[in-house]
Amino acid sequence: MxxxxxxxxxQGGIGVNNQLPWNLPNDLxxxxxxxxxxxxxxxxxxxxxxxxxxxxxxxTIVLSRDPHYGADIQGLTVITDRQEALDMATQxxxxxxxxxxxxxxxxxxxxxxxxxxxxxxxxxxxFMPPIxxxxxILETSIPGETNPxxxxxxxxxxxxxxxxx
Numbered sequence: 001m002x003x004x005x006x007x008x009x010x011q012g013g014i015g016v017n018n019q020l021p022w023n024l025p026n027d028l029x030x031x032x033x034x035x036x037x038x039x040x041x042x043x044x045x046x047x048x049x050x051x052x053x054x055x056x057x058x059x060t061i062v063l064s065r066d067p068h069y070g071a072d073i074q075g076l077t078v079i080t081d082r083q084e085a086l087d088m089a090t091q092x093x094x095x096x097x098x099x100x101x102x103x104x105x106x107x108x109x110x111x112x113x114x115x116x117x118x119x120x121x122x123x124x125x126x127f128m129p130p131i132x133x134x135x136x137i138l139e140t141s142i143p144g145e146t147n148p149x150x151x152x153x154x155x156x157x158x159x160x161x162x163x164x165x
Contacts, residue, residue: 001093001164002085002109005034006128007116007154013124015099018049021122026150031097034114038095041085044069046098061085061094063102082106100126113159116144120152136161 007027008014015021032055039059047062047070054060054075061077062070063085070076079085082105088094089109096106113131136159144154 001111002089002106003093003095003112003114004103004106004110005031005040005095005097005114006103007031007118008128009118009120009122009124011121011124012127012130013122014128015126016122016124018045018099021124022118022120022152024116024118024144024150024152024154026145026147027116027118027154030116030144030156035095035097039088039092041094041096041102043099043102046102049099061088063105100128103128111161111164113157115157115159116154117141117157118152118154120154131159 006014007020009021013021035055036057039061040055041061041063044062044064052070052073054073059077060075061079063079065080067078067080070078085094085106086109096102096110107129113136138157139160140158142156144150144156146153
């Protein structure tokens with residue numbers, strides 16, 4: 001099973017200069033809680049934006065064209081092609097966390113989407129495509145808690161591909 005986990009603004013923006021364009025502590029906590037104990041898959045650029053460090057409590061897989069990438073990082077798994085990830089996804093859920101190239105690579109394969117939909121516009125240079133309601137159904141939308149640290153309106157959305165068993 002392939003699950004996308006990401007946050008986007010109301011224009012579909014997910015990043016600027018390889019960074020998140022917003023600071024929403026509750027959403028970061030949601031991301032941590034959602035991915036904890038799972039296998040996360042990301043591209044090299046996303047891994048580097050995290051400081052080339054493993055996120056605690058999660059198995060980290062990086063998809064890179066370079067088979068020797070990260071050889072010096074203990075605990076990091078590097079794969080070099082899409083099919084390797086698809087084969088892994090038959091054995092365990094893979095939570096894809098970015099970036100755009102990786103999301104696009106697996107767009108036709110994703111079974112579930114866990115998206116934080118931020119109802120605000122930020123300056124972004126990286127965007128997600130809209131979720132097609134003919135392909136995915138919105139199962140649940142949970143409003144985020146607005147507070148001084150998270151001053152914008154947002155919701156946690158759970159989408160499922162209609163043909164997912």
